[in-house]
Amino acid sequence: MHFKYLTPNTIPQAMALLARHKTRATVMAGGTDLVVKMRSRAIDPAYVVDLSNIPGLDFIDFNPRDGLNIGALASIRALETSTLVGKQYPVLQSAAHQLASPAIRNMATLGGNLCNASPSADMAPGLIALAAKARIAGPEGETFMPLEEFFSGPGKTALKAGQVLVGIQVPASQASMQAVYLKHARSSIELAVVGVAAGVILDSDGRSCKDVRIVLGAVAPTPMRARKAEAALLGKKLDDKAIVEAAEIAAGEARPISDVRASADYRTEMVRVFTGRALRVAAGIAS
Amino acid sequence: MSELSVVGKNVIRLDALEKVTGTALYAADEALGEPGMLHGKVLWSPHAHARIISIDISRAKKVPGVEAVLTGKDVPEARVGSCVDDQHMLAREKVRFVGDAVAVVAARTLEAAEEALALIKVKYEVLPAVFDAEEAMRPDCPVVLHPGLSGYKRNMYPYLGNDLPGPNVHTHHKVRRGNVEEGFRQADLIVENRFSTARISHCQLEPASSVARPNVDGTLVISTSTKSVYTGVQAEVCRFFGLPPSKVRGVTHYIGGNFGSAPRAHIFAALAAIRTGRPVKVVFSREECFFRDLNRLPMVIYLKDGVKKDGTLVARQIKLICNCGAYAQITPLVIRNGSFGSSQYRIPNFRWDAYGVYTNEPPSGAFRGFGNAQPFWAMEQHMDIIAEKLRMDPVELRQKNLIAEGEENLRGEKTHSMGAAECLDKVAQWIGWGRPTSQPSSNTVKVAKGFALANKYTQVDTIASALVRFNKDGFVDVFHGSDEIGQGSQTVLAQIAAEELGVPVEKIKVIWGDSARVPYDHGAISSRTTMFVGNAIRAACQDVKRLICATASPVMGAAPEDLEARGGQIYFRSNPSKSMPVSDLFLPGRATCLPHDAELLGQGTFFYKGYSDGDPETGQGTRLTASYCYTAHAVEVAVDTETGEVKVLRFCSATDVGRAINPKLCEAQSEGGIAQGIGSALYEEMLLDRGRVLNCNFHDYGMPRMTELPGNHDLKCFLVEANHREGPFGAKGMGEGAMTPSAPAIANAIYNATGVRLMDLPMSPERLLRALKAQNKEAGHKSGPL
């Protein structure tokens, strides 16, 4: 394993390095995914472009117009401990809390978690439930993309050559969403067997479902929305019967594989159980 | 026994300061930056079973920095091994598991060694393989791993090679007592089941590390992470390489855990060092540890029990099929010694047949409990099954059948130091057996308690010796050959010496870990150090006291037997107010020298004169074991019936340690055993795909974390002290027994919570959920509530 370690101080510098070394270069943020892959020889980059020296990319701020803005280099620990996030979007705080251990959370970044594009990435389902957008910088300038379109396969994103993720934006409108993320794993340090985020906005009557999102992790090549289950709930009264049905539908939508953590059958069953549990919490039926 | 001043006290570990300040040396610290040192790397077989057609090392040898590329041609022709000589150090004609050693590269840098490794071209002809032990055991199994087995040399317990039922079976161990057929005829109830245990890894935190240095005088100095510098390093290297003991020196430092693992990185380091004449260091990666450490022996267990209506056990028949992997290693001994556990109950008719079977999986071996936890997985669930069928209380059923002090057990040994009943009572009381659970069950979460009783013997046929030197300044050097593997034995041994000599423990220095400097010992195995080495040290202390009195005799004008040495003073027995300091015996200005008698050096040895090996046909003997350590575990679990997840809410252990020389260290052993026990019960399993380990790292392998263990108030470790008459101050070994009852205790609790009995390990959420669903189906319910 021989590689050159490069430390740009600005985004344009980083992009220039990526443009020069093309596929022989890889971006590094906290390194908690990347270094593991390099050590196991899964990847063997000639250049490692470390973004962590770029100042000002670790911000977390909120304004009523844009909503929540998070820099790609914000650490998972910062999200977990941010009172701002806790107040406006508690699901993100809770997802951060369920990701790995404090030591890893200190190093791991939000950008890294998303760009690593693991189907089990713990930050993805909650953010997708909140209709978050990815802010992408590239040679052609900055663009936004719905986060749910950002993932294209295990380890694959929609980022084009030379592009980097610079941040995440969560619309202000979603602050009224009641959302939860439940992770089914032996403990937070383990990767999710199944992760389910459910977000609900109730009508003014406080009973029927005005908006709903169900996002599943670790049961498909990418984090995925259970759209049929969502459709089954939209406009309906969110009671136990509707939830049981939606959970069943979500289980049918999942496309899990069997691996060292669980079989596909078990994952499917857990989608049913945890979709039900997540919806109940989001609907305020259970704690 | 008179008042004890050091034994029984929570003396702070002698190594505490070194370890918390990070100055303690471990095997991997050896030779860092040493000029001329080479790095060794091993090429492992990617196939579970294959013939080696050719090996091309020409490109590997050309890599700059490479000093040697060794293959099967470069190792001794004779096969080597632990119990059975069935292996070449590097494969010669065949590889038999994914991870079999094929070549060793020694190079000036690790990078060069790795580069060369990748350039070795091996042509294989892949052969059919067998992974399932029951399949491999069949007389007509088409895959035969070792066609030459009948001609292989056996180094110990050769009778284990008699009556082998198939070409892949290398071990058959028998125990016979009474007549089981007759016993089953007398029984009112017969219970029969099949159980299995998983392949699990020791997961000691420090991966194996070894440095082999050829000295100019022809000695090979091997510094390695080991539990026995003599048996594990010196004796083995001598045998493997045909060297005399005077030419091999085994050295060890602190090691980061062991639990029975035997990775033998030093064999590859030694091989490369002998061939290059240079020091060679070999460090295994975590991944390599998983397939080279000799995992816990997976067993399939067929158990049949017969009982009378009143709960009296009348017959037990047990057949064990053990997946030993591609080479026998130490498994014949693990299988033999795994039979001792059943002796805790009175069973007049007993039949045990255990088979060690070759398969194309990684070789298995010793693991905390040494073959006893596996049979207990079956036997202690059976006790609960029987109790339920007879409508008896399971505590009472066990108490009723427990063997008593002085009684002859099913191996013909006289039972002594029997603390099992008290262990059972202690845990039953703490967990609140028969009383409500700490939290109520809900619709989906079921809470219940369970317990189990198990034990671990200490092997009888080993030897310990020790030297003790009394110095002028009142400090005492204790030399012995058992290694510190993290358990804290050096502290315990210092306490024994301090007690015997009447000096403060701060004045004891313990010297260990070098076969050139310390007397012989069998090593830190089988929970034997406290008892065997402790006794040897005690004898050496008594010897030095005799010498002190003899030396003082002319000076003090009294016969040696009228004097007593204690605490650095020599007293007149008739008048203890008159004494002389031991320091006055020494030459002025010298630390250790006496005027005439060189030094105050005592020596001691401990071994059993009258031990018996056991009859090959019946396993009966008179002294097969040195001591038994009993452990009872009681747990309270919460089972999520929708996910199959089990949370251990409360955990209690009680362990009969004979006497706790250092109670805190005993409790630490108990706590560690509980953690490992929970892991083995609920999470841990090496997953293999056609012999290849899929989860060989801490991310994918299910070791329990802090979060899976009950917190302070929900975890209790009791120590029971049924003094052993032959132990130092009554102590016996206890480290290995610490996890033997965990898995059946948790299984019993899960059954009590859900009515589902799991017979295969681990009790993973998925396995439990499947069983819950099957139960629901049987009961005619549709799938459970959401």
Ligand SMILES: Cc1cc2nc3c(=O)[nH]c(=O)nc-3n(C[C@H](O)[C@H](O)[C@H](O)COP(=O)(O)OP(=O)(O)OC[C@H]3O[C@@H](n4cnc5c(N)ncnc54)[C@H](O)[C@@H]3O)c2cc1C
């Ligand atoms: C012990 C352990 C436990 C873990 N547990 C969990 C867990 O429970 N849940 C979970 O979701 N994850 C877990 N992880 C994975 C990892 O910690 C997280 O995914 C983390 O958020 C990755 O962030 P990072 O900054 O370390 O990413 P890095 O490793 O630096 O990068 C990850 C990938 O993203 C790319 N990348 C990073 N930043 C950018 C960017 N701004 N633009 C473009 N590409 C970029 C890199 O090129 C790389 O391919 C665990 C890891 C370890 C080692």
